Amino acid sequence: MKVHEVIFRLLIAIVIAGAIGYERESRNRPAGFRTHILVCVGAAVISMIQIHAVEDALKRIIENPLLTNALKADVGRMGAQVVSGIGFLGAGAIIHEKGSIRGLTTAASLWVVACIGLAIGMGYYVLAILSGISVVIVLGILKRFESKFLYKGKLMKIEIQYDNQKVVTEVLDNYFNRRKIKIKNIEYSIDDEDDDTTNDNTHIKTSLYTILAPKYVKSGELLHDLMENEFIIKVSVL
Known part of the structure; x- marks a missing residue:
């Protein structure tokens, strides 16, 4: 060559x-x-x-x-x-x-x-x-x-404060799947690093979810549904 x-x-x-x-x-x-x-x-x-x-x-x-x-x-x-x-x-x-x-x-x-x-x-x-x-x-x-065209949705960022990570994570996954909401990204607070070595589920944690929700899902309805869970303290749309 x-x-x-x-x-x-x-x-x-x-x-x-x-x-x-x-x-x-x-x-x-x-x-x-x-x-x-x-x-x-x-x-x-x-x-x-x-x-x-x-x-x-x-x-x-x-x-x-x-x-x-x-x-x-x-x-x-x-x-x-x-x-x-x-x-x-x-x-x-x-x-x-x-x-x-x-x-x-x-x-x-x-x-x-x-x-x-x-x-x-x-x-x-x-x-x-x-x-x-x-x-x-x-x-x-x-x-x-x-x-x-293939997926008509809107990108949303919601901040969630909760006190039982295991339960809340499962609840959110089930809810998002049921409402056909896609999770694009999850950001946890720095304190979560300490939670991996302790079993303290009473400490308040904060997570920032970036989701892609269908057009028919209203932010107010989303906040209302999530706040019905007893372990979720606060939910806000950023």
């Missing part, structure tokens, strides 16, 4: 992965601009190593036909390791925050960027470019479509 071909493939990997990573970076996701570029470039390098290994094996066989049965080169073996191995990096992008999970889309984007990198390294430029454009469309344009 010539030097200019290697440079060209690496540049394509940087441009395509950079576009995808920029979209993730703009949304403050755990894996952003540089991470996506590194994953794509790494996958492209693996593909080019595999191609070079195959070409080298063929060259040796041509020079010495006796090596035909001794030298073997599997074009897809190293690429398969990349596709499966990238799962560890994707898992690191998934964050579990006491009731909510974030980073699944970023993990998926890392995986597909690795696949695009393999295509670039193998020289499938049209496939790689069209795939990159598709990913950018899915992450950017379809995100707006999803928010507008």
